[in-house]
Structures are given as C-alpha cells and as structure tokens.
Amino acid sequence: MSSLPLAVRDCSTMLRRNLLHARRYPSLTLNLLLTPIMLLLLFVYIFGDTMSMGIGSGGPDRAKYIAYIVPGLLLMTIGSTVVGTAISVSNDMTEGIIARFRTMAIHRGSVIVGHVIGSVLQSILSVVLVGAVGVAIGFRSTDATALEWFAALGLLVLFSLSLTWIAVGMGLISPNAEAASNNAMPLILLPLLSSAFVPLHSMPGWFQPIAQYQPFTPAIETLRGLLLGTEIGNNAWLAIAWSLGLTVLGYFWSKAKFNQDPQR
C-alpha cells in the first residue's frame, strides 16, 4: 500500500521519536554503560597483574592485558546496550500510543525499525564511549590500517544490528520492563563465557567448544585481529554468519510478534 518513500519517511519519524526518548531520558543508557566500564577498570586495575599472567605475557603486565580485554569489552558494551533496547521496546508496547500507531495508515514495521536503528546508533555511541575510556587508560591499536578500522566499524555495526533484533524480539514477548531485563540477561552474560577476559586455551577442555562457537567469541577474536593484528582465522566468517543468522532470526521473530493482535 504505502510506497517506499512513505515507508522510509515513517521509519525516520519513528527513529526521531526514539532518539528523542533516549536524549530526554539518558539514564537507562548511561546505567547500562556502567557495567562494561566498571568491568574494564576492575579487570585491569584490580585483577590485571594476575590476569595478564594468564595470557602468556610471562609476568605481570597490565598494559598487555588492557590490549587483550578492550576488544571483548567493546562487544560486551553492545550486549549491555541492547538490554536497554529490550526494556524500552517492552515499555513502549504497554503504552497507548502504540495502539494508536497500529490504527494509523503508516508503514506497519516503522515502529520496530525506529527502535532498531535507534538502538544500533546508541550501541555505536556506547562503544565509542567505552573505547574512549580504554584509550584513556592506555589502549592503543598496534597495527590497524584504515581498511581494518573500517572493517572493525562494520563488524561492530553488524553485530549490534543482530543483537538489537534479538533484543527487540525479547522486548516484544516481555509483558513488562522487569521481564524484558531478565529475558535479555544472556546478552550480558554471554561475553563472560567468551574469550573476552581469558583466552580459550586456558578454559577446561569440555567448555572450550561452547566458548569458541558462541556468537561473542568469533566477533571478539575478529575485532582483536583487526585492531591488534592477532590471528583471525575463520573467526571473521563465523562472526558474519552469526550476525546475519541472528539478524534474520530476530527480524522474523519480531515481525511475527508485532503483527499478532495485541493482548488485551
């Protein structure tokens, strides 16, 4: 019914609405940022000496551990930010305004698309902020060409897009903000079971495959490789496959949920 330009216009209207919400009420986003920043400072300044011995630096070397941990925490930041997306989608769905949108001749998906694009922008902004903290405490990219920086940005955008779609689905099935926050918890916990804090080979043998093939590890290893020149191997393909897979899954899941009759 509505042609493409109108659909684009509706989506950008909804995006503006979500950005306005985020700007007016930034506390949720900022609170969620605290987790990765606290973990970064905790693992570097408190556990740093011990942790750095585990990554094969031979002796206590915090600087080396900063380099190791920052890429993982950048991706964890995305996981943490999209929890906020799940919460705000779930909150939004309880508002009467959504019922109004559903009875208007607008592009049906624009409500969701507005949330998704807004969330990706917020994720990237959060990554930049956490990255800035990392740089402030001594993180430096050792060996990244312009192309690798570009690829790193692309990876971050693609990864946040995929987690956002999943988070939107979780928000849609959650009756309230608390449920949404609980449902989206795995997105914060998964990075703890990845190679973000310690290398895979230091984990128990039976656990290594789980850590290796979950969505975060390939993305972390790819980002590490792009920024620090470590071995990427097949992790880039795995990361892309996971991202695309989760995006498609989250998209169809969210679409189906949103198109259902709203609960009374």
Next chain:
Amino acid sequence: MNSTTNELAIAASGLRKAYGDKTVLDGIDLHVPAGTVFSLLGPNGAGKTTAVQILSTLITADAGELWVGGHNLASHPQSVRAAIGVTGQFSAVDNLITGEENMLLMADLHHLSRREGRRVAAELLERFDLVEAAKKPASTYSGGMRRRLDIAMTLVGSPRIIFLDEPTTGLDPRSRHNMWNIIRGLVAGGVTVFLTTQYLEEADELADRIAVLNGGKLVAQGTANELKRLVPGGHVRLRFTDPVAYRSAAVALREATRDEESLSLQIPSGGSQRELRAILDWLDSADVEADELTVHTPDLDDVFFALTSHPTAAAPAALKENVR
C-alpha cells in the same frame, strides 16, 4: 451490499470475537449512517472496547462482514486506517515527550509538510486549550488535559470517522462537559462519531442512535426516545402510611398497579401537566388522600437497567414484556 455501504460509515453484520472459550461479541449487527453519532452503551465488560478495537483495525474479528468508510476491514485495513481516527479508553499519547512533540509526531505520520504540520499542531493546541502546556511532557498532564491532547492528536489527519472509547470516563464534570462540546463540534463538521460510554446521560445528550450491548449481544437499538418507549412508561406513584387508607384507595383506583409491601399505588401517566391535573381531580373525586405523590418519567437509566440487569438469555423476554 455496496449501495448501502456507501452511505453507511460503519456497517457490521455477524461480528464475532472470542478469547479462548469466552465469547466477547456474539454476532452483532451495527449500521451507522455517515455524519451521525452512534453510541454503544453497556456495562463494564459488555464488549464495547472489543468492538471498537475490531472496527478500528487494532485486533481482528473471528467472523463477520465488516465495512468502515466504504472499505472492507478484512481485505483493506490500511484504507480503513486512512479514514478513521481513534481515541482509546487509555490515553494514546506518548508520555515521554511534550504535547507539542506529540502533535508534530502525528503531523509527520500523516505526511504533512513541516510547515503544514506546525500550522495544524498550533491550531489544534489552541483549539483544545493546550497552548500553555504545549512545551511540558505529556506525563505531567491532568486527566482532562491528556484526553484533550488525545483527541487533538486524533484530529491531525482530519479523519471522517472517529472512534471514541469511553472518552469521558474518569473526567470531572467540567472536563466532561468540555468533552461533550468538543464532540458536538466534530459532528457539526460532518464527522461520523462512534462513541462508547457507560453513561446514559452522555448517550442521551450526544447520540443520534444508541445500541445497548450486554453480554456480547445487542439487546436493543434505536434513538433515545425509541429506547425509552421499551420500558414501562411514566407513572404517578402514591404512597400511603396508613394501611386502611391504602386499601380504600386501592379499591377506588382499580386501574392502579398495587404494591402491598410499600403501601403504594402506581397510575400510568406521561407526566404532562394536563395528565397530572386529571389524576389529581380523579383522586379528589374518589376522596383519596395520599401521603406522598411522586411523578416518575422514564429515562435511559430505566432502559439500561431493564435491559442489562437480566442475564442475556432472559433479556429478549423482558423486552417483549416491555414493548407490550
């Protein structure tokens, strides 16, 4: 079908909706001519909101042939949406942003140009007395202000058919009268209004036609006057304190309906001055001296209680008796 649907703003036949094994709407038929106010009246839980939600495309019906604004609801919901405006029972405003931002959001979604959007928003904020509050978040608004903002937002797209789901529930008397004036203003502009309410006074004040919904079925439909004729007409009630006086009056006034328990007699009467004088003359000539005389005229409350106090199965019987 088409020749009738063109003049009818809303036409529904056999509308059904059930949640699990609980039937909410059990095959109802509605016909609302364009440019009129139609009121769906019923107690809480009668299915009024469900009917609005279905006719406004928010949820889907289980069965029924439904037309709104000349468009089939099942096959062309988007055309229906372009013709309607909805103000729900729970305010459909975005509480996190200001009143003005809410209005501009609606303007954008109706694809108005930036300039036109600002003009329409400013005009409606003015008309609904929201200029002062325009820059404040909607979450800080009072119930009446929020309802006004809600309607103002509905009007941004100049819809020809407006659904108002209990627009005055929870409002104070002044806000309620304001809302009535707003609705009258809409009708004067040729808009069709589908109004649900649990206040009979409101339906009486505003509606051209009223349908009474109870237990998922329409138990009566017509103008306010037609509905009032469905219940026993007006009467004059004579009350006695002395059983002896009561009994002698009952003998003298054979036509009167007796109520032994309260020692009262009811004489059918339309309540006009002439009829009252006739009754008084008759009482004088029969030497009846009642302790209390009250005139009772039928109102929609009588209709409402008569039609909705029975379980649904008993309602048609009650109706027949009343029509007698």
